[in-house]
Amino acid sequence: MSSDLQWKGYAVEDTKNWDQFKVIDFKPKPAGDYDVDIKIAFCGVCGSDVHTITGGWGEPHLPLIPGHEIAGMVATVGPKVTAFKVGDRVGVGAMICSCMKCKLCKEDNEQYCPESVWTYNAIYPDSRTLSQGGYATAIRAHERFVFPVPENMKLEDAAPMFCGxxxxxxxxxxxxxxxxxxxxxxxxxxxxxxxxxxxxxxxxxxxxxxxxxxxxxxxxxxxxxxxxxxxxxxxxxxxxxxxxxxxxxxxxxxxxxxxxxxxxxxxxxxxxxxxxxxxxxxxxxxxxxxxxxxxxxxxSKIGSKKEVLEMMKLASEKGVKPWTELLPMKECGKAVKGVKEGRVKYRYVLKQDIDS
Ligand SMILES: [Zn+2]
Ligand SMILES: [Zn+2]
The missing domain is CATH 3.40.50.720 (NAD(P)-binding Rossmann-like Domain)
Known part of the structure:
Protein backbone atom coordinates (compact mmCIF):
# COMPACT_ATOMS: atom_id res chain seq x y z
CA MET A 1 0.00 0.00 0.00
CA SER A 2 1.68 3.16 -1.14
CA SER A 3 1.70 6.16 1.18
CA ASP A 4 1.05 8.67 -1.60
CA LEU A 5 -2.24 6.97 -2.34
CA GLN A 6 -4.98 9.48 -3.21
CA TRP A 7 -8.66 8.64 -3.20
CA LYS A 8 -11.61 10.77 -4.25
CA GLY A 9 -14.97 11.42 -2.72
CA TYR A 10 -17.97 13.75 -2.56
CA ALA A 11 -17.42 16.19 0.29
CA VAL A 12 -19.44 18.87 2.05
CA GLU A 13 -17.37 21.98 2.68
CA ASP A 14 -19.79 24.00 4.77
CA THR A 15 -22.66 22.93 7.05
CA LYS A 16 -24.83 25.77 5.71
CA ASN A 17 -24.57 24.28 2.23
CA TRP A 18 -24.89 20.72 3.43
CA ASP A 19 -26.49 19.45 0.22
CA GLN A 20 -23.72 20.87 -2.00
CA PHE A 21 -21.02 18.28 -2.60
CA LYS A 22 -17.70 18.70 -4.38
CA VAL A 23 -15.32 15.96 -5.45
CA ILE A 24 -12.11 16.22 -3.42
CA ASP A 25 -8.92 14.19 -3.23
CA PHE A 26 -7.95 12.75 0.14
CA LYS A 27 -5.32 10.53 1.65
CA PRO A 28 -6.40 7.57 3.77
CA LYS A 29 -4.74 6.95 7.14
CA PRO A 30 -1.38 5.14 6.93
CA ALA A 31 -1.91 1.45 6.14
CA GLY A 32 -1.77 -0.91 9.12
CA ASP A 33 -1.02 -4.64 9.18
CA TYR A 34 -4.69 -5.50 9.70
CA ASP A 35 -6.16 -2.95 7.31
CA VAL A 36 -8.30 -3.81 4.34
CA ASP A 37 -8.75 -1.40 1.42
CA ILE A 38 -12.10 -1.66 -0.28
CA LYS A 39 -13.03 -0.35 -3.70
CA ILE A 40 -16.49 1.08 -3.05
CA ALA A 41 -19.33 0.06 -5.37
CA PHE A 42 -22.32 1.30 -3.33
CA CYS A 43 -23.02 3.41 -0.26
CA GLY A 44 -26.33 3.79 1.55
CA VAL A 45 -27.45 7.19 2.80
CA CYS A 46 -28.07 7.11 6.55
CA GLY A 47 -29.80 9.66 8.78
CA SER A 48 -26.45 10.05 10.57
CA ASP A 49 -24.98 11.51 7.38
CA VAL A 50 -27.59 14.26 7.50
CA HIS A 51 -27.21 14.94 11.25
CA THR A 52 -23.44 15.24 10.72
CA ILE A 53 -23.25 17.40 7.57
CA THR A 54 -25.95 19.80 8.79
CA GLY A 55 -24.07 20.28 12.07
CA GLY A 56 -27.05 18.90 14.02
CA TRP A 57 -24.73 16.75 16.13
CA GLY A 58 -22.12 19.52 16.42
CA GLU A 59 -19.68 21.14 14.00
CA PRO A 60 -18.04 18.43 11.84
CA HIS A 61 -14.47 18.38 10.51
CA LEU A 62 -14.57 19.89 7.01
CA PRO A 63 -14.37 19.16 4.15
CA LEU A 64 -16.13 15.93 5.03
CA ILE A 65 -17.14 12.90 2.99
CA PRO A 66 -20.07 11.16 4.73
CA GLY A 67 -21.37 7.63 4.19
CA HIS A 68 -21.16 4.54 6.39
CA GLU A 69 -23.22 1.90 4.65
CA ILE A 70 -20.53 0.70 2.32
CA ALA A 71 -20.31 -2.30 0.00
CA GLY A 72 -17.64 -3.17 -2.53
CA MET A 73 -14.71 -5.43 -3.26
CA VAL A 74 -11.49 -5.94 -1.36
CA ALA A 75 -8.70 -4.20 -3.30
CA THR A 76 -5.70 -4.65 -0.98
CA VAL A 77 -5.06 -6.40 2.32
CA GLY A 78 -2.45 -5.72 4.99
CA PRO A 79 0.17 -8.42 5.75
CA LYS A 80 -1.64 -9.73 8.86
CA VAL A 81 -5.17 -9.80 7.45
CA THR A 82 -6.50 -13.35 7.63
CA ALA A 83 -10.25 -12.99 7.11
CA PHE A 84 -10.28 -11.51 3.60
CA LYS A 85 -8.53 -11.70 0.27
CA VAL A 86 -8.46 -9.46 -2.78
CA GLY A 87 -11.73 -9.61 -4.72
CA ASP A 88 -13.96 -10.60 -1.78
CA ARG A 89 -17.40 -8.95 -1.65
CA VAL A 90 -17.51 -7.03 1.61
CA GLY A 91 -19.03 -4.15 3.51
CA VAL A 92 -18.26 -1.61 6.22
CA GLY A 93 -20.66 0.10 8.63
CA ALA A 94 -20.42 3.02 11.02
CA MET A 95 -17.07 2.12 12.59
CA ILE A 96 -13.66 1.27 11.14
CA CYS A 97 -11.46 0.64 14.16
CA SER A 98 -11.37 0.19 17.95
CA CYS A 99 -8.69 -0.68 20.52
CA MET A 100 -9.24 -4.50 20.16
CA LYS A 101 -7.85 -4.97 23.70
CA CYS A 102 -10.39 -3.68 26.20
CA LYS A 103 -13.07 -5.74 27.92
CA LEU A 104 -15.72 -4.35 25.58
CA CYS A 105 -13.76 -5.28 22.46
CA LYS A 106 -13.09 -8.76 23.85
CA GLU A 107 -16.73 -9.38 24.73
CA ASP A 108 -18.36 -8.46 21.43
CA ASN A 109 -19.25 -4.96 22.50
CA GLU A 110 -16.63 -3.24 20.37
CA GLN A 111 -19.16 -0.64 19.25
CA TYR A 112 -19.01 0.73 22.79
CA CYS A 113 -15.19 0.78 22.95
CA PRO A 114 -14.08 4.25 24.12
CA GLU A 115 -11.33 4.22 21.48
CA SER A 116 -13.58 3.24 18.60
CA VAL A 117 -13.16 5.23 15.39
CA TRP A 118 -16.20 6.32 13.39
CA THR A 119 -16.14 5.65 9.66
CA TYR A 120 -16.20 9.39 8.94
CA ASN A 121 -15.70 12.62 10.86
CA ALA A 122 -13.30 10.97 13.32
CA ILE A 123 -9.63 11.62 13.93
CA TYR A 124 -7.49 8.47 14.17
CA PRO A 125 -5.78 8.65 17.57
CA ASP A 126 -2.32 7.64 16.29
CA SER A 127 -1.94 9.24 12.85
CA ARG A 128 -4.31 12.19 13.47
CA THR A 129 -5.83 11.46 10.03
CA LEU A 130 -9.46 12.43 9.48
CA SER A 131 -11.61 9.45 8.56
CA GLN A 132 -13.63 9.97 5.36
CA GLY A 133 -16.75 7.99 4.51
CA GLY A 134 -18.28 6.01 1.71
CA TYR A 135 -19.43 8.60 -0.84
CA ALA A 136 -15.95 7.93 -2.20
CA THR A 137 -13.88 5.66 -4.37
CA ALA A 138 -12.39 3.61 -1.54
CA ILE A 139 -12.16 3.09 2.21
CA ARG A 140 -9.56 1.63 4.56
CA ALA A 141 -10.78 -0.28 7.64
CA HIS A 142 -9.41 -2.72 10.20
CA GLU A 143 -10.47 -6.25 9.23
CA ARG A 144 -12.61 -6.57 12.36
CA PHE A 145 -14.86 -3.85 10.95
CA VAL A 146 -15.10 -5.42 7.50
CA PHE A 147 -17.98 -7.84 6.91
CA PRO A 148 -18.51 -10.49 4.24
CA VAL A 149 -21.54 -10.17 1.97
CA PRO A 150 -23.47 -13.46 1.51
CA GLU A 151 -23.33 -14.90 -1.99
CA ASN A 152 -27.07 -14.62 -2.58
CA MET A 153 -27.21 -10.93 -1.66
CA LYS A 154 -26.63 -8.03 -4.04
CA LEU A 155 -24.04 -5.50 -2.91
CA GLU A 156 -26.55 -2.64 -3.16
CA ASP A 157 -28.93 -4.52 -0.85
CA ALA A 158 -26.17 -5.39 1.59
CA ALA A 159 -24.85 -1.83 1.96
CA PRO A 160 -27.70 -0.39 4.09
CA MET A 161 -27.63 -3.44 6.38
CA PHE A 162 -24.27 -2.44 7.85
CA CYS A 163 -25.68 0.55 9.68
CA GLY A 164 -29.46 0.74 9.24
CA SER A 300 -28.63 1.02 21.68
CA LYS A 301 -25.60 1.87 19.58
CA ILE A 302 -25.22 0.07 16.24
CA GLY A 303 -24.10 -3.55 16.89
CA SER A 304 -21.12 -5.89 17.09
CA LYS A 305 -19.41 -7.85 14.34
CA LYS A 306 -20.87 -11.02 15.85
CA GLU A 307 -24.33 -9.53 15.37
CA VAL A 308 -23.53 -8.44 11.80
CA LEU A 309 -22.70 -12.05 10.94
CA GLU A 310 -25.92 -13.33 12.56
CA MET A 311 -27.94 -10.62 10.84
CA MET A 312 -26.51 -11.35 7.39
CA LYS A 313 -27.17 -15.07 7.85
CA LEU A 314 -30.78 -14.45 8.85
CA ALA A 315 -31.28 -11.91 6.05
CA SER A 316 -29.85 -14.27 3.49
CA GLU A 317 -32.01 -17.19 4.70
CA LYS A 318 -35.27 -15.24 5.08
CA GLY A 319 -34.85 -12.82 2.20
CA VAL A 320 -34.73 -9.66 4.34
CA LYS A 321 -33.58 -6.78 2.20
CA PRO A 322 -33.96 -3.03 2.14
CA TRP A 323 -36.37 -1.21 -0.13
CA THR A 324 -33.96 1.00 -2.00
CA GLU A 325 -33.85 3.85 -4.45
CA LEU A 326 -30.63 3.68 -6.41
CA LEU A 327 -28.98 6.95 -7.45
CA PRO A 328 -25.63 7.73 -9.07
CA MET A 329 -23.21 8.91 -6.39
CA LYS A 330 -23.05 12.39 -7.90
CA GLU A 331 -26.67 12.82 -6.80
CA CYS A 332 -25.71 12.53 -3.14
CA GLY A 333 -26.96 16.10 -2.56
CA LYS A 334 -30.42 15.12 -3.73
CA ALA A 335 -30.26 12.00 -1.56
CA VAL A 336 -29.35 13.74 1.71
CA LYS A 337 -32.09 16.31 1.07
CA GLY A 338 -34.59 13.51 0.45
CA VAL A 339 -33.61 11.87 3.76
CA LYS A 340 -33.88 15.17 5.67
CA GLU A 341 -37.33 15.77 4.19
CA GLY A 342 -38.48 12.21 4.81
CA ARG A 343 -39.10 11.52 1.12
CA VAL A 344 -37.13 8.29 0.71
CA LYS A 345 -38.79 4.87 0.55
CA TYR A 346 -36.87 3.62 2.42
CA ARG A 347 -33.16 3.87 1.73
CA TYR A 348 -31.19 5.70 -0.93
CA VAL A 349 -28.20 3.77 -2.16
CA LEU A 350 -25.54 5.62 -4.13
CA LYS A 351 -23.84 3.84 -6.99
CA GLN A 352 -20.18 4.52 -7.68
CA ASP A 353 -19.62 6.97 -10.54
CA ILE A 354 -16.11 8.33 -9.97
CA ASP A 355 -13.38 6.85 -12.17
CA SER A 356 -10.52 5.75 -10.01
ZN1 LIG B 1 -25.89 5.10 10.01
ZN1 LIG C 1 -11.75 -1.52 22.94
Missing part, protein backbone atom coordinates in the same frame (compact mmCIF):
# COMPACT_ATOMS: atom_id res chain seq x y z
CA UNK A 165 -30.02 -2.99 9.51
CA UNK A 166 -27.56 -3.61 12.34
CA UNK A 167 -28.79 -0.66 14.40
CA UNK A 168 -32.19 -2.34 14.78
CA UNK A 169 -31.10 -5.98 14.65
CA UNK A 170 -28.83 -5.64 17.71
CA UNK A 171 -31.47 -4.23 20.12
CA UNK A 172 -34.02 -6.77 18.87
CA UNK A 173 -31.82 -9.78 19.61
CA UNK A 174 -30.32 -8.34 22.80
CA UNK A 175 -33.79 -7.75 24.18
CA UNK A 176 -35.21 -11.14 23.37
CA UNK A 177 -37.20 -10.59 20.15
CA UNK A 178 -38.37 -14.01 18.95
CA UNK A 179 -41.19 -16.54 19.22
CA UNK A 180 -43.70 -15.73 21.96
CA UNK A 181 -42.82 -12.03 21.94
CA UNK A 182 -44.86 -8.99 20.96
CA UNK A 183 -42.74 -6.20 19.60
CA UNK A 184 -43.51 -2.59 18.70
CA UNK A 185 -41.54 -0.57 16.18
CA UNK A 186 -41.84 3.24 16.15
CA UNK A 187 -41.37 4.91 12.78
CA UNK A 188 -41.27 3.50 9.28
CA UNK A 189 -38.17 4.96 7.66
CA UNK A 190 -34.76 3.53 6.81
CA UNK A 191 -34.36 1.95 10.26
CA UNK A 192 -38.02 1.12 10.88
CA UNK A 193 -38.48 -0.76 7.64
CA UNK A 194 -35.56 -3.00 8.63
CA UNK A 195 -36.87 -3.35 12.20
CA UNK A 196 -40.28 -4.63 11.06
CA UNK A 197 -38.65 -7.16 8.72
CA UNK A 198 -36.15 -8.41 11.29
CA UNK A 199 -38.75 -8.68 14.07
CA UNK A 200 -40.80 -10.82 11.70
CA UNK A 201 -37.79 -12.86 10.54
CA UNK A 202 -36.82 -13.52 14.17
CA UNK A 203 -40.24 -15.12 14.67
CA UNK A 204 -41.97 -12.57 16.94
CA UNK A 205 -45.68 -13.33 17.44
CA UNK A 206 -46.69 -9.76 16.79
CA UNK A 207 -44.98 -6.80 15.17
CA UNK A 208 -46.88 -3.57 15.73
CA UNK A 209 -45.87 -0.50 13.78
CA UNK A 210 -46.44 2.92 15.37
CA UNK A 211 -46.27 5.80 12.96
CA UNK A 212 -47.57 9.32 12.52
CA UNK A 213 -47.84 8.71 8.75
CA UNK A 214 -51.08 6.78 8.30
CA UNK A 215 -50.49 6.38 4.54
CA UNK A 216 -47.78 3.79 5.25
CA UNK A 217 -50.18 1.02 6.24
CA UNK A 218 -49.81 -1.03 3.04
CA UNK A 219 -46.03 -0.86 3.18
CA UNK A 220 -46.04 -1.90 6.85
CA UNK A 221 -48.12 -4.98 6.00
CA UNK A 222 -45.88 -5.92 3.07
CA UNK A 223 -42.85 -5.66 5.35
CA UNK A 224 -44.45 -8.03 7.86
CA UNK A 225 -46.22 -5.86 10.44
CA UNK A 226 -49.20 -7.56 12.07
CA UNK A 227 -50.54 -4.33 13.55
CA UNK A 228 -50.59 -0.70 12.44
CA UNK A 229 -51.17 2.14 14.86
CA UNK A 230 -51.38 5.77 13.70
CA UNK A 231 -50.00 7.73 16.65
CA UNK A 232 -51.75 10.91 15.53
CA UNK A 233 -55.07 9.47 16.68
CA UNK A 234 -56.33 10.27 20.16
CA UNK A 235 -56.00 7.38 22.64
CA UNK A 236 -54.06 5.29 20.09
CA UNK A 237 -52.36 3.48 22.96
CA UNK A 238 -55.55 2.30 24.65
CA UNK A 239 -56.06 -1.04 22.84
CA UNK A 240 -52.44 -2.01 23.48
CA UNK A 241 -52.00 -0.99 27.13
CA UNK A 242 -49.57 -3.32 28.94
CA UNK A 243 -49.19 -5.69 26.01
CA UNK A 244 -45.80 -5.30 24.33
CA UNK A 245 -42.54 -6.92 25.49
CA UNK A 246 -40.27 -4.56 23.60
CA UNK A 247 -40.43 -1.34 21.62
CA UNK A 248 -37.63 -0.24 19.31
CA UNK A 249 -37.99 3.47 18.58
CA UNK A 250 -36.44 4.63 15.32
CA UNK A 251 -37.97 8.13 15.37
CA UNK A 252 -35.48 10.74 14.31
CA UNK A 253 -37.34 13.87 15.43
CA UNK A 254 -37.90 14.11 19.18
CA UNK A 255 -40.87 16.45 19.24
CA UNK A 256 -43.13 13.92 17.53
CA UNK A 257 -42.52 11.01 19.91
CA UNK A 258 -45.56 10.35 22.16
CA UNK A 259 -43.25 8.85 24.76
CA UNK A 260 -45.63 8.55 27.69
CA UNK A 261 -48.32 6.84 25.61
CA UNK A 262 -45.83 4.46 23.97
CA UNK A 263 -44.37 3.44 27.33
CA UNK A 264 -47.86 2.63 28.58
CA UNK A 265 -48.19 -0.07 25.90
CA UNK A 266 -45.35 -2.07 27.46
CA UNK A 267 -46.00 -5.18 29.52
CA UNK A 268 -44.57 -5.43 33.05
CA UNK A 269 -40.81 -4.75 32.84
CA UNK A 270 -41.10 -4.27 29.10
CA UNK A 271 -38.31 -2.33 27.41
CA UNK A 272 -38.27 0.77 25.25
CA UNK A 273 -35.06 1.16 23.23
CA UNK A 274 -34.10 4.33 21.35
CA UNK A 275 -32.01 3.84 18.23
CA UNK A 276 -32.80 7.12 16.49
CA UNK A 277 -30.70 10.04 17.70
CA UNK A 278 -32.75 13.22 17.30
CA UNK A 279 -30.85 16.52 17.43
CA UNK A 280 -33.26 17.85 20.08
CA UNK A 281 -34.18 16.78 23.61
CA UNK A 282 -36.74 14.04 24.14
CA UNK A 283 -40.13 14.93 25.64
CA UNK A 284 -39.84 15.17 29.42
CA UNK A 285 -41.42 12.61 31.68
CA UNK A 286 -42.12 12.12 35.35
CA UNK A 287 -41.19 8.87 37.11
CA UNK A 288 -44.80 8.10 37.96
CA UNK A 289 -45.48 7.60 34.27
CA UNK A 290 -43.31 4.49 34.16
CA UNK A 291 -44.48 3.24 37.55
CA UNK A 292 -47.61 1.34 36.59
CA UNK A 293 -45.82 -1.20 34.36
CA UNK A 294 -42.27 -0.99 35.74
CA UNK A 295 -40.94 -0.51 32.25
CA UNK A 296 -37.36 0.29 31.23
CA UNK A 297 -36.14 3.06 28.97
CA UNK A 298 -32.81 2.70 27.17
CA UNK A 299 -30.85 3.03 23.98
Missing amino acids: GLTVFSPLVRNGAGPGKRVGIVGLGGLGHFAVQFAKALGCDEVVLFTHSDHKKDDAKKLGATGFVPTGEKDFERPLLGSLDLIVCTADVASGIPLKELLSTLAINGRFVMVGLPDEELPSMIAKEVFSNGCFFGA
